[in-house]
Amino acid sequence: MARFExxxxxxxxxxxxxxxxxxxxxxxxxxxxxEAVLExxxxxxxxxxxxxxxxxxxxxxxxKDELVQVGQTIAxxxxxxxxxxxxxxxxxxxxxxxxxxKMVATDNLVVKENATTNDYSTTExxxxxxxxxxxxxxxxxxxxxxxxxxxxxxxRVTKNDILEYVxxxxxxxxxxxxVSVQKxxxxxxxxxxxxxxxxxxxxxxxxxxxxKLIAGYMVASVQTSAHVQSFIEVDVTNxxxxxxxxxxxxxxxxxxxxxxxxxxxxxxxxxxxxxxxxNISVDGDYIIKKKNINLGMAASLPNGNLIVPVIKNADQLNxxxxxxxxxxxxxxxxxxxxxxxxxxxxTYTVTNVGTFGSVFGTPILNQPQVGILALGAIRKVPAVIExxxxxxxxxxxxMFLSHSYDHRVVDGALGGSFVKRVAEYLEAFDIxxxx
Numbered sequence: 127m128a129r130f131e132x133x134x135x136x137x138x139x140x141x142x143x144x145x146x147x148x149x150x151x152x153x154x155x156x157x158x159x160x161e162a163v164l165e166x167x168x169x170x171x172x173x174x175x176x177x178x179x180x181x182x183x184x185x186x187x188x189x190k191d192e193l194v195q196v197g198q199t200i201a202x203x204x205x206x207x208x209x210x211x212x213x214x215x216x217x218x219x220x221x222x223x224x225x226x227x228k229m230v231a232t233d234n235l236v237v238k239e240n241a242t243t244n245d246y247s248t249t250e251x252x253x254x255x256x257x258x259x260x261x262x263x264x265x266x267x268x269x270x271x272x273x274x275x276x277x278x279x280x281x282r283v284t285k286n287d288i289l290e291y292v293x294x295x296x297x298x299x300x301x302x303x304x305v306s307v308q309k310x311x312x313x314x315x316x317x318x319x320x321x322x323x324x325x326x327x328x329x330x331x332x333x334x335x336x337x338k339l340i341a342g343y344m345v346a347s348v349q350t351s352a353h354v355q356s357f358i359e360v361d362v363t364n365x366x367x368x369x370x371x372x373x374x375x376x377x378x379x380x381x382x383x384x385x386x387x388x389x390x391x392x393x394x395x396x397x398x399x400x401x402x403x404x405n406i407s408v409d410g411d412y413i414i415k416k417k418n419i420n421l422g423m424a425a426s427l428p429n430g431n432l433i434v435p436v437i438k439n440a441d442q443l444n445x446x447x448x449x450x451x452x453x454x455x456x457x458x459x460x461x462x463x464x465x466x467x468x469x470x471x472x473t474y475t476v477t478n479v480g481t482f483g484s485v486f487g488t489p490i491l492n493q494p495q496v497g498i499l500a501l502g503a504i505r506k507v508p509a510v511i512e513x514x515x516x517x518x519x520x521x522x523x524x525m526f527l528s529h530s531y532d533h534r535v536v537d538g539a540l541g542g543s544f545v546k547r548v549a550e551y552l553e554a555f556d557i558x559x560x561x
Contacts, residue, residue, distance in 0.1 A: 127205070127206060128206075129184070129202055129203070129204055129205075130181060130203045130204075130205055131199040131201075131202060132163060132175070132178070132199065132200055132201040132202070132203055133197055133199050134166070134194045134195065134196050134198050134200055135175065135196070136196050136197075141168050141196065141467070141470070142195060142196055143168070143193055143194060143195050143196065143259070144167060144168045144193075144194055144196075144466075145166065145167050145168075145191060145192070145193050145194070145335075146164055146165075146166055146188050146189070146191065146200070147165045147167045147191070147335070148164065148165040148190065149163070149164045149186060149190065150163060150164055151163045151164070151183045153183055153184060153185070153186060154182065154183065154184075155182070155183050156180075156182055157177045157179075157180060157181055157182065157183055157203060158180050159177060159178065159179055159180045160176045160177065160178075161177055162175065162177075163175055163176065163177050163201060163203075164200070166194070167335060167336075168466045171433065171464045171465065171466045171469055172336075172462065173464070173465060173466065175200070177203060179205050180205065181203040181204050181205035181206070182203065182204045182205075183201060183203055183204075184202050184203065184204045185201060185202035186200075186201055187199055187201060187202070193258075193259070193262065257283055257284070257285060257287075257288050260285070260288045260289065261288060264288075264292045266291070266292065270291070271283065271288075274287055274291050275287075334429065334431075336427070336429070336431045337431060340431060344490050346493065347490050347492070347493045351408075351491050351493070351496070351532040351533075351534060352533035352534050353488075353530055353532070354530070354531060354533045354538070355488050355529060355530050355531075356528075356531075356538070356541050356545050357486055357527070357528050357529070357545075358526070358527050358529075358546055359524055359525070359526050360524065360526070360527055360548075360552050361522050361524055361553050362504060362524065362525055362555075363522050363523040363524075364553075364555045364556075364557040365389055365523075365552060365555045366504065366523040368555065368556075368557050368559060369384060369386065372384065372561055375561065376449075376561055379561070380446060380449070382446075382450055383449075383453060385449070385452065386501075386504070387423065387452050387476075387478060387501075388445060388448035388449040388451075388452045389445070389552075389555070390478075390548075390552070391421055391423065391440060391452065391476060392443075392445055392448050392551075393548050393551035393552050394421060394440075394474070394476055394499060394548055395419055395421060395440040395443075396441070396547075397545075397547040397548045398419050398441070398473075398474060398544075399419070400547055401543060401544045402415065403536065403540050403544075404474060404496065404497045404531070404536065404540065404541075404544050405473050405474060406473075406496055406535065407473070407494040407495060407496065408494055408496065408534060413535055416473040418438065418439055418471075418473065419439065419440050419441040419473060419474070420437065420438050420439065420440065420471045420472050420473045420474075421436065421437045421440040421474055421475070421476060422435070422436045422469075422472035422474065422492060423436075423437065423452065423455065423456070423475070423476055423477075423478075424475065424477035424478065425455065425460070426459065426460060427460070427462065428460060433464065433469060434469060434472060434475055435455035435459055435464055435468045435469055436455075436468065436469060436470065436471055437451045437455065445561075455468060472492065473495060474495055474498070474499075475489075475492045475497075475498040475499070476498070476499045476500075476501065477489050477498060477499070477501070478500075478501045479500045479501065479502060479528075480501050480502045480503035480504060480525065484502060485502045485503055485505070486500060486502040486526035486527075486528040487500040487502070488500070488528060488530055489528070489530050490530070491531075491532055496531055496532035496535055496536050497529065497530065497531045497532070497541070497544070498529075498530050498531075499527060499528070499545065499548065500527070500528040500530070501525065502525045502526035502527070502528065504523055504524070504525045505523070505524060505525065506522070506523060507521070507522060507524050508520070508521060508522075509521075509522040509524065527545050527548060527549060529541055529542075529544065529545035531544075
């Protein structure tokens with residue numbers, strides 16, 4: 127028999143940790159190679175961790191809702207193949223495994239000397255993943271976190287708040303928070319009860335994990351950036367006619383559906399090359415000019431939430447390549463199959479509010495980006511058509527582009543010129559363009 131260490135795999139350059147959301151296999155279960163053992167979630171994407179070997183799950187080193195660092199061992203699988211032990215990066219003795227299991231078991235109520243309660247889900251305060259990580263590393267208890275007067279909006283504890291608290295705490299005699307810990311353990315259910323409807327007809331539903339994250343990101347974005355919008359109406363009649371004429375041939379040849387999204391993405395990528403000032407991010411008092419044009423596209427998840435997968439180097443793709451990228455990311459988002467790296471590295475975002483019938487919208491920036499474009503619904507409208515013989519009224523296919531941008535670094539001239547350039551590319555679309 128050999129013992130194989132299942133480690134949390136690397137999930138992208140900027141992803142360093144993940145939360146265990148569900149164990150798909152329990153201790154004693156047989157596991158086949160490449161079979162999913164557990165589900166994890168980063169701050170962007172939910173995914174599964176498969177086993178590299180076949181065997182029996184003998185240890186779970188972390189419990190549900192616990193945070194795990196990339197490279198950490200999360201489970202022990204016992205295999206019959208002695209050669210599989212060569213895959214192990216580090217030997218784990220039964221004594222160490224037993225001790226780790228005791229330390230991370232979710233139902234373990236034994237409090238060791240100088241320990242603190244780190245189940246931050248018990249607090250009603252909104253805590254960002256960064257604040258939670260700092261609190262965990264510095265052994266800051268829930269009771270201590272709740273006592274910190276946050277300087278963020280609505281009393282939210284910021285990174286500076288927690289760092290300042292830790293700094294001041296280390297300058298004072300350290301006392302074991304026995305009372306706070308005992309209180310938390312003795313009465314874990316003594317949390318503030320959810321409001322109850324007087325009529326009894328309302329249903330109170332707690333936000334799921336992703337909705338809480340989205341809520342936090344949206345509030346933080348509005349706090350961070352000075353949002354301003356520019357709107358422009360675009361005549362996309364030629365695009366509508368061209369797509370209608372070519373969509374069947376395109377699908378037959380490429381095996382891909384031809385939607386409007388890749389056409390719009392192509393125009394946005396071209397406009398960003400013309401106005402690289404929109405392809406930046408802000409870090410304090412510094413502006414970071416991005417080398418690559420990586421377009422984020424808002425997509426729906428199976429649970430109804432939204433996510434923003436990223437088309438890398440979008441300016442280097444032709445229309446066929448753009449269509450394949452859009453369909454691939456959109457399809458995997460709907461199926462819940464996105465990888466953490468699929469949502470990393472975006473430099474500008476496009477969201478299609480027209481999918482839901484909206485004529486235009488005022489989207490919130492996807493930090494730390496400085497611009498986001500909302501595509502409105504395409505509608506048949508009466509319009510003035512200018513010709514050499516004079517003006518007349520005709521039926522045209524039109525839509526609104528809504529451009530939100532960060533007024534700290536993008537002024538109206540740049541923000542307005544950029545969205546105008548997108549419109550110019552769309553209106554100049556060649557109706558005789560080859561596939």
